[in-house]
Amino acid sequence: MTLIVRSETPSTHRTVVWLEGRLDAANYTALDEALRDITPLVDNGGTLVVDLSALEYISSAGLRSLAQLRKSMHDRDARTLLLNPQPQVKKVFEIVKAVPIAEVFATVAELDQYLDHMQRQVSGTG
């Protein structure tokens, strides 16, 4: 099975990327290429949400891609949050911890709540 990458940018603050299928050593370069076009759409300080609900499998090579994505976004103060992974994928995240497990959310509501919280912290400290 192959990997399908779709994206949507409702605002410059938030871009959503949907991954569908398998993400492994055979096709992570396709994801890297797609992300090269998508990440510039996210503002510095914005949020990139990766929706994993349709991702059935992720290998270590796929994890590396996501980790690299997170790192590159982090370098420009943007956040990368993962949304709704399937159980087997979630388990991989939990074991390998290639991205902080705190940045993996089961629902959009949870994710929004987290973002609200983060914003309050920023404004609170600022």
Added chain:
Amino acid sequence: MVLRSVATRLALGVLLGSAIVLIVTGGLMLSHTREQMLAQTEQEASAVSGWAATRIQGRLDAVARVARVLAGVLKTRRDEAPALIRDTLAVNPEIVDITAAFIPHNGAAREADAAMARRAPDGALSMGSRLADPETYWTAPWFVRGLNCEHGCWQSPFHMAGRNDTLVGYSVAIPGSTTSVAGVADVTISLGWLQQLLGELNKPDHAAAFVVDADGMFLAHDWTSYVGTRGSKPFVAALKEHRNPVRITPEMGGRVSEPVWVYLVPIAGTTWTAGLTMPEREVLADLRRTYYVDILLGLAALAGVSLIALVITRRMMAPLGILSDRAEDVARGELDFALPDVRRKDEVGRLTRAFDQMRRQLAGHIDSAKQLAREQERMASELDIARQIQLALIPEAHWLADDGRVELHAVLRPASAVGGDLYTYFALGAKHICVMVGDVSDKGIPAALFMARTITLARTIATHARSPSDILGALNRELCKGNDTCMFVTLLCGVLETETGLLTLASAGHEQPVLHAGGSALFVDVETGPALGLDRDARYPVRVLTLLGGDTVLMYTDGVSEAHAASQKLFGSHAILDSVARLQDGATPEAYVEQVLGDVDAYVAGAPAYDDIALLALTWHDSRVTEVPLDAVAHS
């Protein structure tokens, strides 16, 4: 062989096609010309016949005039009849005899009633009477007919005893003073002049002229044997129906040996007809000759055109022949040859240049393919060396501690030449040994290099540490340095106190190990920290196990748990548990490794490995103490 040449085929095609065109147009031309020739001949023949008819008419008119004048004179001068006819005969040399016959009075005829003047063949004139005729003259047909000819009419031709020429008479009724008709004046002429006139006609070659009367009797004919005979049935029929011209063939019953054309012109003032016959063969002889000459010339022209086509085509196709030979060379793989220098701008020129370019490009492609093959060969040999170097980085597959307490067996099986999985073990001081099984993200050369870095760093760092937690922490910080590509390695690290069997485990995002103790296999639940190389501040909790004698710990990478063929389900961690559970207590670590690998190989059934595989089994031997395993979890 010859027919394989395009030039020859073209020349033959031109010849054949033109020949067909020539024959068809020739046939049409022949038919058209035939009509024209026939019309022309008819015109010619009609002219000749018409001229003859006019001549004949003039001559006959003169004779008829004599007869009519004589008849008019005799109306009042009957008694002078013998003298009148004699004088008239004397001044008209073309006349053979003249008769002035009267209807006898009261049935008693006198000699003077039927006076006749005659010219002998030698020119001597004599007088006589028609009473001397064997037939009674006033009942004879010529007389009866003459009585009815007020304006004169020609009698039928006849022969006279003592003369061999044909004679013909012109009769005019002599008007009476009291009655309307008193007698008949008859003038006879010889038709010898007619025959002569026909002979003098300027006729076309092979034509025969004739004069025929109303009944179809030939009065004169160039073929003298026909004179005095009747024409054939088709001829007489055509004459009566006034058909002109008419074609008569032997098959129709004509008196001819071949088809002839007959052209007829009526002679005015008479019931006669002048005509010409011409054999059709002769009419069309010129035409046939012309046609044959034309056809011969046409064929000669065609042969010439074909020859020219052959020569031109051969000259134009010559480069193609060479190209064909060269193309066969190309098919054999010979690309180094000279092509003719073609400067032409036509298709042959373009083809030759394109062929040359194609040959060069092909040679280029072959060269680059060879170079690529050499490159690949070099890569393969480099990879082979890299594999040997990588394998040199890991220790022996089998190791037994000096005191015999610890025995382990491991295997590393990269999916391709080199891989990212690793295992290693080494002594930490005299009382501890450290074992590690790891899996670098991704596969291939980058993973192999990262693996080499990891395994080298691990040995260096571990010599200063005793806790797996410290080892992983320090290793993580080292691997995070300059790791922009976010390569990472999951690693399970265990430190075993060889005398006590105390095993401390820490995991950086790695698979749970399997413990086979007391006949049952179970996962050892080690809380994992993040994989190494990603998060500088990561911490790694430890889990401590106390092994009993004969207990075996199996450490592995996801190449084992996630083994699968194309679209198969994954082999799965629980399958590893099942595999281990089937082993007897006291099995050697080697047996563990072989058992699990055997099951994995059987599961994928020969499919190429999807991921690298690393597998390590560690057995602790102690026969002195038998204790209940003591578990403890400590956070470093």
